[in-house]
Amino acid sequence: MFLYVSLCKPTQSNDNIYNPVLGAEQLTSLAQETLKIQDQKDSLTQKNKEVDDLLHETRKLNGQIKTICDLIWESMNLGKDYSIEELLNKILDIHICSYIIFNRFEYFDTVLNPGLPMGEPVRAIVFKKFDKMRKLLRGYMHKNVWISIESKSTFSYDLYPTFETLLFVLLENAIKYAPNHSPVTVTFTEGDDGLDALIQSEGPYCSTQELSSLGTKGFRSKNAQLTNTSGQGFGLNFAQKICEMHGIKISYASQYGRKDHGVVYGTFSVMLKFPRLKEE
DSSP states (O other), X not given: OOOXXXXXXXXXXXXXXXOOOOOHHHHHHHHHHHHHHHHHHHHHHHHHHHHHHHHXXXXXXXXXXXXXXXXXXXXHHTTOOOOHHHHHHHHHHHHHHHHHHHHHHHHHHHHHOTTOOOOOOEEEEHHHHHHHHHHHTTTGGGSOOEEEEOOOOOOEEXXXXXXXXXXXXXXXXHHHHSOSSOEEEEEEEEETTEEEEEEEEEEEOOOHHHHTTTTSTTOOOHHHHHSSOOOOSOHHHHHHHHHHXXXXXXXXXXXXXXXXXXXXXXXXXXXXXXXXXXXX
8 A cells, every 4th residue: 555645735725715806886986985085184184284374373473462562561660651653553563463363264264164154245445445454554564665555446346354354465465575665556447347456566576487376375486485574375375265255356467677685576466356246
């Protein structure tokens, strides 16, 4: 009798393996669900970043308000008498800081709750809103940059509360980047089709390619980044959203001017086009 011993390893595992073949519909459904989960993760990451930015900005601005108030009280305790003009300037600085904080929260609302109702618009004269911002920003940043409204207009438009935020963002941005001792001009031109409001100031030059990217969240032009001016690139993005809410067309232009310490400057223009309302 012969004994045969097999030298081959068994080809079948003792473990049970379950490897079903999924159909096309099931694979498509799984892929869609995976993409949905990834989108939710990206959205959550973005919202967390917005919260961090909001906290950073509001802490900084609240610190500025506290510093102004502390200096006033400390100076008065030391016997210093402030003139009415000095106190008004301090109050104006506090008002602007609080306005920027308010704008930051408004922007955050559009990110967190894009479908948030805007309330009812109120018919108001556009010129008067610009004039209010001109007065509020008088002496802003102590750069001796002033807002000059070159013409008047009685044109009225249906405006939401966010409209003042739009003007604040655009005019504050112009002052922030303008060199010392220079104007920011506003010119109104009214026609049969509506009102044009042109804001012009000297600021960092933007190339044609960069102009098309203005309003994109986080974008800052090359020359804007070369200046010592801080910015996060969300101001014009918010301005564009507010314009869309109002049915206002916004566009930008930049004309080459001069070069100073490696930074190219030019005349920067923002055009706001208000269509004439049908009932008019």
